[in-house]
Amino acid sequence: MADASALAVTSAVAPAVRLAGLVYDYPDGRRALDGVDLSIAAGESTALVGPNGAGKSTLLLHLNGLLPGRDGLFRRRPPSVWIDGLDASRHGAEVRRKVGLVFQDPDDQLFSTTVLEDVAFGPLNLGAAKAEARRLALECLERVGLADAADRPPRHLSFGERKRVCLAGVLACEPSVLVLDEPTANLDPRGRRRFLELIGSLPATKLIATHDLEMVLEICPRTVVLDAGKIVADGPSRAVLDDAALLEAHGLERPLSLLVGR
């Protein structure tokens, strides 16, 4: 028990997300992440931008302890990811309870036969009783405006609706950190707007990997630029996204609203 209270003390002061010297190689040996240091305070909304193949998605998977912290089969890497002060390589289950991950393709995330079953998947696995899981799932579907789709199979929903069901499924796990991979990709303007408003209304700490820089300006005060597995810029979104030279060097482009706004 002494161990648990020590953890509680650290988490009171620890940042919501902390990465220190995070290194990861793809299975084929290419380096994906090359010493990433990042700290995100509780309640902060941070954008993670960078060209294709920069390592954004790989970084996000680490936040959930989904990638092994090992070299090859045996050699353990030193711990490099902490969520609320918890070492992700040792407290996988607790870390996954804290971090909600919304994947890019809703078909990867909606694997159950009905929408309600899917949203209840997390709570059921986290130990909720069936009645409680059902109540929570319905409540989260209500929050994303899809309560009437509860009994439908996921394949009968539009892309935007499926995306919102994914969010509901993650919210049902009541995470304190919300991690989103390309939340606005492939959404039509109305679907995008609706999804943005939803994300913006959530109080959780957010880390959002995206190419949608207009969205970043709208909902993320802070932007981190990742390229070739390294963080190359980190600062207030307006300043980072107005730095034409920096953006061009890393395969990005100044958002239109900053170009016409001056």
Add this chain to the structure above:
Amino acid sequence: MPSDRPWRLDARVKLAGAVGFVLAVVLAPPGSWRYLGVLALALAAAVVASGVSIPRLLARWLGFLVLVGFLAALAAGRVAESSGLSWRLAALDLVLRNGLALMAMTAMAQVTPWTEMLWAMRRLGMPPALAATLGFMYRYLFVLHDELTRMTVARRARSFGRRGLGFGALASLIGVLLGRALDREERVFAAMTARGWDGVPRTLDD
């Protein structure tokens, strides 16, 4: 869809009834024409009572029947030998039995939505892991089918009027589809783990 399943019977009753019917058909000795005739009448009555769309049912059933006819032609010789029926009657016997069994299953599938069917299977004692696997299969069949359609369309767009795919292209198409299915499996597993999956299937029912 509603015209397809007006029969508000418990899915368990439908599933158990259909399986029982199949057993009754299969266990009859060869050449029990009268017995099979009675079963056929009972099935016809059940099908009419279920209010299922008959043309659609027949279309599906006839599709299967072609395959049954082919298999019956292959197997009739051996059945004729062991039962003493003529080859033709043995073939007729095989087609009749399999046709009846398939009709029962097709009709049941058409009046029972898949989610209810899965629920019934779980309630009738199917192991949860197997029921979960069937659920995944049904869910991703459509996703893979969409993927295959996109790939064949992209392929046709670059084949410039040449008809057919050719074995080489078909083989590589299947290979790519398999690769994509494996990639997707990794992502689905990651998404499941992210929401606390520990290898035990849990559902809202019971």
